[in-house]
Amino acid sequence: MDEPTKIVVMGDDPESIAQNYEDKELIVIYPKGKRPRADMLLRKNIVRIFSDYGKYPDIEDLELIKNTVFYLLNSSYINNRDRILLLFSKEGEEHRLFFDMSKMNLPNLVNMVSDRIKGEIVENILKLAMSIVKKGREGTPAGALFIVGDTNNVKNYVIQKIANPISGIDREMRSVLNEENFDTLREFAIMDGATLIDNRGVVVSTGVYVKNLSIEEWLMDGFGGRHLAARSITKLTKAISFAVSAEGTISVYRDGEKIYELKDF
Numbered sequence: 001m002d003e004p005t006k007i008v009v010m011g012d013d014p015e016s017i018a019q020n021y022e023d024k025e026l027i028v029i030y031p032k033g034k035r036p037r038a039d040m041l042l043r044k045n046i047v048r049i050f051s052d053y054g055k056y057p058d059i060e061d062l063e064l065i066k067n068t069v070f071y072l073l074n075s076s077y078i079n080n081r082d083r084i085l086l087l088f089s090k091e092g093e094e095h096r097l098f099f100d101m102s103k104m105n106l107p108n109l110v111n112m113v114s115d116r117i118k119g120e121i122v123e124n125i126l127k128l129a130m131s132i133v134k135k136g137r138e139g140t141p142a143g144a145l146f147i148v149g150d151t152n153n154v155k156n157y158v159i160q161k162i163a164n165p166i167s168g169i170d171r172e173m174r175s176v177l178n179e180e181n182f183d184t185l186r187e188f189a190i191m192d193g194a195t196l197i198d199n200r201g202v203v204v205s206t207g208v209y210v211k212n213l214s215i216e217e218w219l220m221d222g223f224g225g226r227h228l229a230a231r232s233i234t235k236l237t238k239a240i241s242f243a244v245s246a247e248g249t250i251s252v253y254r255d256g257e258k259i260y261e262l263k264d265f
């Protein structure tokens with residue numbers, strides 16, 4: 001086995017594994033409700049990620065591990081040249097998996113849309129979408145629709161349902177590139193309708209509806225309004241759309257096709 005370039009630690013007790021790797025850089029994923037010990041907070045070679053899902057990795061739960069790797073890849077914690085040693089603790093035992101990312105051919109959303117949207121914008125919209133899944137609306141599930149790029153053209157196909165609620169907010173506070181804005185942006189995004197984001201990552205409108213959805217597609221696909229709108233707008237324009245369903249799935253559309261899906265992280 002080649003030397004790993006990154007070590008990812010997860011499971012019911014990630015810290016007991018992490019302490020065996022004092023001199024290594026680690027990405028430690030904490031399960032719901034587990035807070036880092038003080039000595040872990042002091043360690044500089046640790047990236048801490050908190051999973052709110054409350055699921056513990058099971059040796060058989062490859063779906064969860066796959067989604068964790070997807071998430072790390074699409075949030076740039078790892079890249080497709082890394083060799084990953086994934087360690088997880090389960091009921092006092094340490095299980096090991098080794099992934100050579102260059103051999104895995106995993107869908108990397110950033111690459112799939114790099115001709116249209118900057119990678120850092122994609123990463124942050126994905127993070128914002130995931131925070132909507134995790135936090136919902138006061139504890140109940142919430143959804144959203146982000147329509148990103150080709151904004152002038154997109155405006156021809158949408159209507160502003162209510163006076164644009166975000167227009168009074170400073171431009172800097174409307175940027176998805178600054179994670180400090182996420183609380184505000186999340187509140188606007190979970191309101192009725194879609195959120196338009198320009199190709200600099202600035203939210204330009206919220207509460208817009210995609211017009212003239214095809215009734216035939218609606219009937220044929222059994223799609224809900226949000227997913228049909230997400231798909232339709234990417235057929236009509238060069239925008240990329242991110243639909244966050246109330247069930248917790250994030251779907252990304254380009255040119256009328258779903259190109260990526262993230263769930264159960």
Ligand SMILES: Nc1ncnc2c1ncn2[C@@H]1O[C@H](COP(=O)(O)OP(=O)(O)OP(=O)(O)O)[C@@H](O)[C@H]1O
Pocket residue numbers: 143145191192193194208209210211213223224225226227228229243244245246247
């Ligand atoms: N044409 C549209 N343009 C923008 N947003 C829409 C449109 N239609 C529906 N939505 C938004 O999607 C929300 C959910 O609508 P609906 O339940 O029909 O969609 P869905 O695809 O089944 O939803 P979910 O994504 O939660 O599964 C609506 O409350 C509204 O905020």
